[in-house]
Amino acid sequence: MSQRHDTAVVATIAGVAVDTRHWIGGRRVASPATFPDTSPIDGSPLTEVARGGAHEAAAAVTAAQAAFPSWSATSREERARILHAIADGVENRIEELAAVETADNGALLRSHRRGVMPRVAHNFRFFADWLLSLAHEDFETRGHTNRISWDPAGVCALITPWNAPLMLATWKVAPALAAGNTVVLKPAEWSPLTASLLADIAAEAGLPSGVLNVVQGYGEEVGSALVSDPRVARISFTGSVPTARHIAGAAAANLVPVSLELGGKSPLLVFADSDLDLAVELAVEQYDNAGQVCLAGTRLLVESSVAEEFTQRFIVKAAALQQGDPRDEATDIGPNIHPDHFARIDGFVQRALATGARAVIGGGPNTELGGLYYRPTLLTDVAPDTEIVTEEVFGPVLTLQTFDTDEEAVALANGTRFGLAATVVTGDSERARRITEQLVAGTVWVNCFFVRDLQAPFGGARQSGIGREGGTWSFDFYCDVKNTVTAPKGWQHHG
Structure with missing residues (x-):
């Protein structure tokens, strides 16, 4: 419930x-209107949140x-120090952050405690350190x-999704601040609460007023106004293709560079020479976060000769998953985020x-x-050209198709309009090299999944997005890269 305090x-x-x-x-600002925030765990109302607009x-x-003038002129060392202080605060x-985010978006509390929130702190530390070593x-x-x-x-202007709210927000906020920019963060309306806590943490860490701003509300109201503002120098968005088209149009009007990460329909290829236990383990892992992971390999492509055995092992492994309250340590799969999204998932399946x-x-x-x-x-x-294997469901829904040749496997893998990620499971290193070279994807994992290093480029091909972030790629996006050419020593000016 909400209440007034001072x-x-x-x-x-x-x-x-x-x-x-x-x-x-640097201060709290109310709006005349609010919007409701509800917990996906049990449908209970959490609070009313300030509803921003233009x-x-x-x-x-x-x-x-x-x-901006003061923060951009701040030394690299001081910016890095403040980012490390924010990481300390996280x-x-x-x-607290884990508990609030689980209540707000329904993801597993144990994952937030052990992996997600530590990664939030790491985002700040990594880009603080990378800033100090940034050179050519x-x-x-x-x-x-x-x-x-x-x-x-x-x-x-940074617009972030609801499936990993704070981690994905700081994946943008940290490099933008490290680069010397100032930020307006617009969190997803279905999971806005930890962004508010981040503002508190940043202020306590000594981040100057106005360097980080958080505005809440609906995309068509505050989001559209934000990306249309000609004073904005960069726009980074993670979310759906239709929304990205709107943002890209607004950015084009002002010639503003954009970074877009738009999800995918990623393949997980299982070859007959693979370790089937590993293949099944990786496949079942795609149900993580109730399937609400942009990188998930939701299309299982399995070589025909092992498809039956793979399927039987998969059924056994998946049956062991515990579904229930995400606050319970024993739970493996929690709820989906919102009734509208839940209906969308079921619509795809039915x-x-x-x-x-x-x-x-x-x-x-x-x-x-x-x-x-x-x-x-x-x-x-399922047929290759049907909706269920070409459109992103973003829920705990996988499809299984079979193939007989490497060529067929690659054709199936590349058979959508997306190209965010791919996973290849094989015991043949030469096959792995050959197949991965042909896959259309921003990230390819071989015999593993979700291993991500912040110094690696991240982004998608085709309609999975535009641009790459991570390491120096992030600074290339959030900065104007300059080349200064100086004549040889000893030159003299002749008027």
Whole structure:
């Protein structure tokens, strides 16, 4: 529930006080309207959140623009120090952040505690350290010296998704701040609460007022106003293709560079020479976060000669998964995020079943749990060009198709409009090399899954996105990269 404390609207979420107003220019700002935030765990109302619009978007950009000259002139060492202080603040509040985010988006509490929130802190530490080492070796051109530098770009509009709210927000916020930019963060309306806590943590760490601003609300209201503002220098968005098209159009009007990560329909290829136990383990792992993972290999492509054995082992492994309350340590799969999204998932499955697909496991909601709990589902007898194998479901729904040759495997893998990731399971290193070279994907894993290093480039091909972030790629995006060419020593100016 929400209550007023000293003029601030504060919600108590899992025992943690969360201010539900915007954070603009170093202070809390209310809006005339609010929107409801509901927990996917049991459908209970969590709080009402300030609902921003064009006015709040403009105010946040104004605050960020005012803070930019000072922050961009701040030394690399001081910026890095403050980012490390933010990481310290995150680590000091891991339990609180984990509890609030689980209540807000329904992901596993144990995952938030052990992996996600520590990664949030690491995001800040990594980019702070990378900033201090960021350099390009000087080189000569006919005796002239070329020196490469990275100049802060300005105000960055960052729009983030609901499936890993704080981790994916800081994946953008940390490099943008490290680069010397100021930020307006717009979190997803289905999971806005930890972004508010991040604002508190950043302020406590000494981040100057206006350098980080958080505005909440609906995309068509505050989001559209934010990306259309001509004062914005960079836009980074993670989410759906339709929304990305709108953002790209707004950015094009002002010639603003964009970074877009738009999800995918990634393949997981299992060859007959693979370790089937490993293959099954990796396949079942695709149900992580109730299938709400952009990188998930939701299309299982299995060589025909081992398909039956693989399927039987998969059924056994998947049956061991525990579905239930994400706050329970024993739970493996929690709820999906929102009733609208839940209905979308079931719509995909029911249309597939109606057109001839067969549910090996699952195939509908978990009626024993009720609410937003969808049973882990594996569909077979699906044609290559049908909706269920070409469109992103973003739920605990996998499909299984078979192939007989390497060429057929590659054709199936590349047979969608997406190209975010791919996983290859094989015991033949030469085959792995040959297959991975042909896959259209920003990231390919061989005999592993979800191993990510922040210094590696991340992004997608085709309609999975535009651009790459990570390591120096992040600074290339969040900065204006400059080349300064200096004549040889001893030159003289002749008027």
